[in-house]
Amino acid sequence: MEHYESLIKHLQDRIELSEEEANLFVSNFKIKKIKKRQFIVQPDFVAKHRNYVVEGALRAYVVNDEGQEHTIAFAIEDWWISDYNSYIYQQPATMFVMALEDAVLLQIDFETEAKLKMANPKFETFFRITAERTAAFFQRRIITNLTSSAEERYDKFITQFPLIANRVPQYALASYLGMTTEFLSKIKNNKLKK
Template sequence: MMTSKIIEYANNLIKLTDEEAEQLSNAFKEVNIKKRQFIVQPNFTAKNRYYVLKGTLMAYVVTDEGHNHTITFAIDDWWITDYNSYIFQQPATMFIVALEDTIVLQIDHEKEHDLKKSNHKFETFFRIMAERGLASHQRRIISNLTQSAEERYENYASKYPQIVQRVPQYALASYLGMTTEFLSRIRNKRVAKKS
């Protein structure tokens, strides 16, 4: 069963008894998402948090001028939602769309809240994930402020090669804070160096 993946994930952070594993597993529901399907949209409250079993999702915002800015990606074994909307149960500001057919485990806000109330281990589990997410976002901000576009690409490509291969170039360029054309030049230069 696919929910065994969430147990495996959780056991890497906290150790669950069989009963706790079943309780965690029962809080999640498997959902199939088609390519180009949206699971979060602005002005609607994000009711769920998603753990990706297989596939790729992208979160982005659109400015008043119509420009898209990629906020994050989620691939196998990653989590995604509009966290501000989900945590505070207020209208979302992001779009989250499937870049390929995707299978997720979703947990709704109320079930997560009930899990945390029922057992401190679940509170610890979600806290650790929040801390890791915060550290990751901090690294991204620092990278954007201190590295050249080329350095950002090189570091990201070496750390997350599977994302670089799976997401469209326009989305990756947006995430890294550059134009698609500039990213294409960086990639071409990289290929030329290897030749």
């Protein structure tokens, strides 16, 4: 059960559980291996799963009317990813979620998750903590986006997420940070000259 170890650790870092409880929890997740450029979520289809990344890197993005891609989220090892709105409300997705590298995921579907939460209040607590931290994380991103220039947003990102910054394509990072690829290229180049 090698793939489940990191999820068990993730769980135990957040709530106190017996070994049996932890094993019951993870037994509800299925291993999913995907190849680079493969999609696990697409617009108009309901995102059926919450995905835990065991290995690899993924990207969630939306495409607007003019065809521009905007990165909403990245996920690497020990992160969760899905179309959040689609999953929690079980409504059609607006995002693509695509593998940036070959990846190994642990997937749970909406109904199974609901049963887990009913079966043991500790599991409900786990998902509550997860949702709270997700909300707090999103709010910090909103604040950064409102208060910082393009260069400051880039600087903050590389100090906060150095492992992600060096692993994803520049155009994906630029659109996550709310700027064009060209402008990010210029920011990086200016730094080298200084």
